[in-house]
Amino acid sequence: MDKHNPHITRVYDAELEQARGMVMSMGGLVEQQVDSALRALFEHNAELGQSAATNDYKVNEFEVKIDELVVKTIALRQPTANDLRFLFTIIKIITDLERIGDKAEKIGRLSIALAPMLDGFRFVNDMRAMGDQVQKMLHEGLDAFARMDAEAAARISGEDLEVNKTYKKALNELMKHMAENPNTIDVSLDILWCLRAIERIGDHVTNVCEYVIFLVKGKDVRHLTHEDMLREVTGG
Template sequence: MENNHIVKSFDQELKQIENFILEMGGLVEIQIHESVKALGNRDIELAKKVRDDDKTVDNLEIKIDELTLRTLALRQPVATDLRSVICALKVASNLERIGDYAKNIAKRTQVLADTNSVGTAEKTIKRMADLVQKMVTDVLNAYVKKDIEMADDIRLRDEEVDHMHNTLFRELLTYMMEDPRNITPCMHMLFIAKNLERMGDHTTAIAEKIHYVVKGALPKEKRPKGDKTSQMSVENTIEGNQYT
């Protein structure tokens, strides 16, 4: 009887951790959406809200950390249960980082408030954000369902985020070369694009942790990486534009 009570209590703790993860993930989804919406509308008040809301995300991570560590200490789980608790600890960290990147976008929105949009860059930013937000939504569903097929699909979709980042990087370099007045807004847009690309990476990391919980090991296949911006230069961009 006592053993059944312990098992039930442990299950309740796991469910509480899961609920905190979902709450945190839901807030992060809103942060992504609102940060890019604030950018597009040059909405300083909304950008400030995104920054303020990040404190709630941070506090949820602390709650998850405390609960998972307490569970590890008191329940001493093994096998799948142990992996589930460790996974929650790491997923919370990934979500917190995604929230930080959304906050960074909001900060740059406040700087860009008095500038005009440059070319089609903000449309690409919006598409990137929509894709990343959908990845976050899906990875949370995969986390609850322990669905490794969905998780593996999310890993593949991150490559599309990388390709969009590459395209935007070249585009913004071109705008800066065409007119020095574009340098300041384009530099901020480059950082915003990088924030979104990193969100995709953290979402993919969550997907890999789901695989670890279910299978007991990370995926054997290396994560597809399409980010080539570290290899790009002004010279390469000029040369590439001559043939497009």
């Protein structure tokens, strides 16, 4: 890129800002999809379940458009250093956002038949707590990206430990229920899928947070413990 040409520089800056804005718009759409799916599951709202299931194509369209913009920008502008890291990070983030959308789509579709049956299961409160937690993580993770806040991203990623703990507790309860009530195996398997999907949303948000840290600090923290991650980010 010719950095001495003011017009080209302005166009390039606009493309980077457009990419950032599109990620935030995609993230907002995914937040809405997850909210609809979980409310459908826990509030017996078939309309919201249908919405979460049928609107997944909008998330997929965002992923394709952002991919195209990033590839075009890299090809035409030949970014270096921080800008190149920013663009590669965006590709990583939207991949995880799209996968969160896929999980929400499946929860929404299953919830239409499953929601009325959930009340009889003793671990529903754990599922609901997991859902609340991953929604909070998703919102705060996107906010950390918008603010380029590595410390917030590190803190948010640690919240997935609690999600995993609750998941294991609910899973144990579900296994007991299946052993005691073999006639409910089909329903229990659908519940298992929803439970696993909620847990995976937390994992994908954690990935987003790790990419934010890479973007801001230039440090790959994907395989570190949470304590080591915090030390890397804070310098402690």
